[in-house]
Amino acid sequence: MRKIILTIIKIIGILIIAVPIIIVIGLAIFGDKTSPLSAKESYQKAVEVIQDQGRDAVLTRIYTGKIPRNIKGSIPRVKGRGNLWDIHFCSEEGEGIHFVNQGKKGIKEWRGILAVGCEYPEINTVNWKIDSEKAVSIAQDKAKELGKEDFIIVMIELRQEEGEKNPFWEIELFPPRILEITTCLRIIINAETGVIIEIEKPTRRYIKV
Helix, strand or coil: CHHHHHHHHHHHHHHHHHHHHHHHHHHHHHHHHHCCCEHHHHHHHHHHHHHHCCCCEEEEEEEEECCCCCCCCCCCCCCCECCCCEEEEEECCCCEEEEEECHHHCEEEECHHHCCCCCCCCCCHHHCCCCHHHHHHHHHHHHHHCCCCCCEEEEEEEECCCCCCCCEEEEEEECCCCCCEEECEEEEEECCCCCEEEEECCEEECCCC
Protein backbone atom coordinates (compact mmCIF):
# COMPACT_ATOMS: atom_id res chain seq x y z
CA MET A 1 0.00 0.00 0.00
CA ARG A 2 2.85 2.34 0.91
CA LYS A 3 4.52 1.67 -2.48
CA ILE A 4 1.31 2.57 -4.30
CA ILE A 5 1.03 5.86 -2.39
CA LEU A 6 4.67 6.72 -3.12
CA THR A 7 4.14 5.94 -6.82
CA ILE A 8 1.06 8.21 -6.93
CA ILE A 9 3.01 11.02 -5.24
CA LYS A 10 5.82 10.66 -7.79
CA ILE A 11 3.35 10.78 -10.70
CA ILE A 12 1.72 13.91 -9.27
CA GLY A 13 5.15 15.51 -8.86
CA ILE A 14 6.04 14.77 -12.48
CA LEU A 15 2.72 16.22 -13.70
CA ILE A 16 3.20 19.39 -11.66
CA ILE A 17 6.53 19.95 -13.41
CA ALA A 18 5.49 18.76 -16.89
CA VAL A 19 2.15 20.53 -17.38
CA PRO A 20 3.50 24.13 -17.16
CA ILE A 21 6.33 23.18 -19.55
CA ILE A 22 3.83 21.75 -22.06
CA ILE A 23 1.71 24.91 -21.82
CA VAL A 24 4.73 27.17 -22.43
CA ILE A 25 5.82 25.09 -25.43
CA GLY A 26 2.28 25.12 -26.83
CA LEU A 27 2.05 28.89 -26.54
CA ALA A 28 5.44 29.30 -28.18
CA ILE A 29 4.42 27.13 -31.13
CA PHE A 30 0.78 28.11 -31.58
CA GLY A 31 0.42 31.44 -29.77
CA ASP A 32 0.68 33.73 -32.81
CA LYS A 33 -1.54 31.48 -34.92
CA THR A 34 -4.40 31.25 -32.44
CA SER A 35 -4.22 34.61 -30.68
CA PRO A 36 -7.67 36.28 -30.66
CA LEU A 37 -8.09 39.51 -32.59
CA SER A 38 -9.17 42.99 -31.56
CA ALA A 39 -11.50 45.13 -33.68
CA LYS A 40 -8.67 46.94 -35.45
CA GLU A 41 -6.71 43.75 -36.12
CA SER A 42 -9.85 42.18 -37.62
CA TYR A 43 -10.43 45.28 -39.75
CA GLN A 44 -6.85 45.17 -41.03
CA LYS A 45 -7.23 41.53 -42.08
CA ALA A 46 -10.45 42.37 -43.92
CA VAL A 47 -8.69 45.24 -45.72
CA GLU A 48 -5.95 42.85 -46.86
CA VAL A 49 -8.60 40.57 -48.42
CA ILE A 50 -10.32 43.50 -50.18
CA GLN A 51 -7.03 44.80 -51.55
CA ASP A 52 -5.96 41.32 -52.72
CA GLN A 53 -9.23 41.14 -54.65
CA GLY A 54 -8.52 44.48 -56.31
CA ARG A 55 -11.55 46.16 -54.75
CA ASP A 56 -11.76 49.59 -53.13
CA ALA A 57 -14.06 50.16 -50.15
CA VAL A 58 -14.35 52.20 -46.96
CA LEU A 59 -15.15 51.02 -43.43
CA THR A 60 -18.62 52.03 -42.19
CA ARG A 61 -19.28 49.93 -39.11
CA ILE A 62 -17.69 47.31 -36.86
CA TYR A 63 -19.35 45.68 -33.87
CA THR A 64 -19.61 42.61 -31.66
CA GLY A 65 -22.13 41.32 -29.14
CA LYS A 66 -25.87 41.87 -28.97
CA ILE A 67 -28.61 43.32 -26.80
CA PRO A 68 -30.38 40.56 -24.79
CA ARG A 69 -33.89 39.95 -26.11
CA ASN A 70 -35.51 38.33 -23.09
CA ILE A 71 -35.25 37.82 -19.35
CA LYS A 72 -34.28 34.15 -19.50
CA GLY A 73 -30.82 32.91 -20.35
CA SER A 74 -27.31 34.10 -19.69
CA ILE A 75 -26.04 37.54 -20.66
CA PRO A 76 -23.28 37.46 -23.31
CA ARG A 77 -20.04 39.13 -22.23
CA VAL A 78 -17.87 41.23 -24.56
CA LYS A 79 -14.17 41.51 -23.75
CA GLY A 80 -12.84 43.63 -26.61
CA ARG A 81 -10.52 40.92 -27.91
CA GLY A 82 -11.34 37.46 -29.17
CA ASN A 83 -14.96 38.25 -30.01
CA LEU A 84 -16.59 37.54 -33.38
CA TRP A 85 -16.46 40.93 -35.10
CA ASP A 86 -18.90 42.00 -37.83
CA ILE A 87 -17.05 44.38 -40.17
CA HIS A 88 -18.98 46.42 -42.75
CA PHE A 89 -17.60 48.26 -45.77
CA CYS A 90 -19.10 50.22 -48.64
CA SER A 91 -17.50 49.91 -52.08
CA GLU A 92 -17.08 52.66 -54.68
CA GLU A 93 -20.00 51.11 -56.56
CA GLY A 94 -22.27 51.39 -53.51
CA GLU A 95 -22.06 47.69 -52.73
CA GLY A 96 -22.16 46.58 -49.10
CA ILE A 97 -19.29 44.28 -48.11
CA HIS A 98 -19.59 42.28 -44.90
CA PHE A 99 -16.81 40.33 -43.18
CA VAL A 100 -16.95 38.25 -40.03
CA ASN A 101 -13.90 37.52 -37.93
CA GLN A 102 -14.14 33.81 -37.13
CA GLY A 103 -11.53 33.81 -34.40
CA LYS A 104 -8.85 31.21 -35.10
CA LYS A 105 -10.23 30.58 -38.61
CA GLY A 106 -9.58 34.14 -39.75
CA ILE A 107 -11.80 36.42 -41.81
CA LYS A 108 -14.76 35.28 -43.88
CA GLU A 109 -16.83 37.38 -46.26
CA TRP A 110 -20.62 37.09 -46.12
CA ARG A 111 -22.43 37.67 -49.41
CA GLY A 112 -26.06 38.21 -50.30
CA ILE A 113 -28.62 39.85 -48.01
CA LEU A 114 -26.13 40.07 -45.14
CA ALA A 115 -23.74 42.19 -47.18
CA VAL A 116 -24.96 45.56 -45.89
CA GLY A 117 -22.80 48.54 -44.98
CA CYS A 118 -23.58 51.49 -47.24
CA GLU A 119 -26.35 52.77 -44.97
CA TYR A 120 -23.71 54.09 -42.53
CA PRO A 121 -21.30 57.04 -43.02
CA GLU A 122 -17.64 56.35 -43.74
CA ILE A 123 -15.42 55.89 -40.68
CA ASN A 124 -12.29 58.04 -40.62
CA THR A 125 -9.85 55.22 -39.87
CA VAL A 126 -6.93 57.67 -39.67
CA ASN A 127 -8.51 59.11 -36.52
CA TRP A 128 -9.38 55.70 -35.12
CA LYS A 129 -6.74 55.52 -32.40
CA ILE A 130 -8.57 53.69 -29.60
CA ASP A 131 -8.91 49.96 -30.26
CA SER A 132 -11.66 47.80 -28.80
CA GLU A 133 -9.64 46.51 -25.83
CA LYS A 134 -8.88 50.04 -24.63
CA ALA A 135 -12.48 51.16 -25.20
CA VAL A 136 -13.75 48.28 -23.07
CA SER A 137 -11.27 49.19 -20.32
CA ILE A 138 -12.40 52.84 -20.35
CA ALA A 139 -16.06 51.79 -20.12
CA GLN A 140 -15.37 49.37 -17.27
CA ASP A 141 -13.48 52.03 -15.31
CA LYS A 142 -16.36 54.49 -15.73
CA ALA A 143 -18.92 51.86 -14.72
CA LYS A 144 -16.91 51.17 -11.58
CA GLU A 145 -16.73 54.89 -10.86
CA LEU A 146 -20.53 55.04 -11.14
CA GLY A 147 -20.95 52.13 -8.73
CA LYS A 148 -21.88 49.74 -11.55
CA GLU A 149 -18.79 47.52 -11.45
CA ASP A 150 -20.98 44.41 -11.67
CA PHE A 151 -22.47 45.55 -14.99
CA ILE A 152 -21.61 43.41 -18.02
CA ILE A 153 -20.58 44.75 -21.43
CA VAL A 154 -22.90 43.06 -23.94
CA MET A 155 -22.17 45.01 -27.12
CA ILE A 156 -19.63 47.45 -28.51
CA GLU A 157 -19.85 49.24 -31.82
CA LEU A 158 -17.63 51.61 -33.80
CA ARG A 159 -19.42 54.16 -35.99
CA GLN A 160 -19.17 57.74 -37.16
CA GLU A 161 -21.83 60.43 -37.53
CA GLU A 162 -22.21 62.26 -40.82
CA GLY A 163 -20.15 65.47 -40.82
CA GLU A 164 -18.13 64.53 -37.73
CA LYS A 165 -14.33 64.28 -37.75
CA ASN A 166 -13.85 61.35 -35.40
CA PRO A 167 -15.48 57.94 -35.01
CA PHE A 168 -16.87 56.85 -31.65
CA TRP A 169 -17.35 53.69 -29.63
CA GLU A 170 -20.85 52.99 -28.34
CA ILE A 171 -20.71 50.51 -25.47
CA GLU A 172 -23.79 48.87 -23.93
CA LEU A 173 -23.67 47.51 -20.38
CA PHE A 174 -26.35 45.46 -18.61
CA PRO A 175 -26.82 44.57 -14.94
CA PRO A 176 -26.03 40.92 -14.14
CA ARG A 177 -29.76 40.19 -13.84
CA ILE A 178 -32.39 41.29 -16.35
CA LEU A 179 -35.71 42.37 -14.85
CA GLU A 180 -38.99 43.34 -16.48
CA ILE A 181 -37.80 46.94 -16.27
CA THR A 182 -34.02 47.05 -16.61
CA THR A 183 -31.91 50.19 -16.43
CA CYS A 184 -28.78 49.79 -18.50
CA LEU A 185 -25.71 51.90 -19.14
CA ARG A 186 -24.55 53.26 -22.49
CA ILE A 187 -21.13 54.89 -22.73
CA ILE A 188 -20.05 56.85 -25.82
CA ILE A 189 -16.26 57.21 -26.27
CA ASN A 190 -14.31 59.33 -28.74
CA ALA A 191 -12.36 56.73 -30.74
CA GLU A 192 -9.46 59.13 -31.35
CA THR A 193 -8.89 60.57 -27.88
CA GLY A 194 -10.51 58.04 -25.56
CA VAL A 195 -12.55 60.81 -23.92
CA ILE A 196 -16.05 59.86 -22.81
CA ILE A 197 -18.50 61.96 -24.82
CA GLU A 198 -21.76 60.92 -23.23
CA ILE A 199 -23.25 58.57 -20.63
CA GLU A 200 -26.84 57.40 -20.99
CA LYS A 201 -29.01 55.20 -18.77
CA PRO A 202 -31.63 53.74 -21.11
CA THR A 203 -34.52 51.74 -19.65
CA ARG A 204 -35.47 48.53 -21.43
CA ARG A 205 -38.72 46.64 -20.86
CA TYR A 206 -38.90 42.87 -21.01
CA ILE A 207 -41.83 40.48 -20.94
CA LYS A 208 -41.65 37.97 -18.13
CA VAL A 209 -41.79 34.49 -19.66
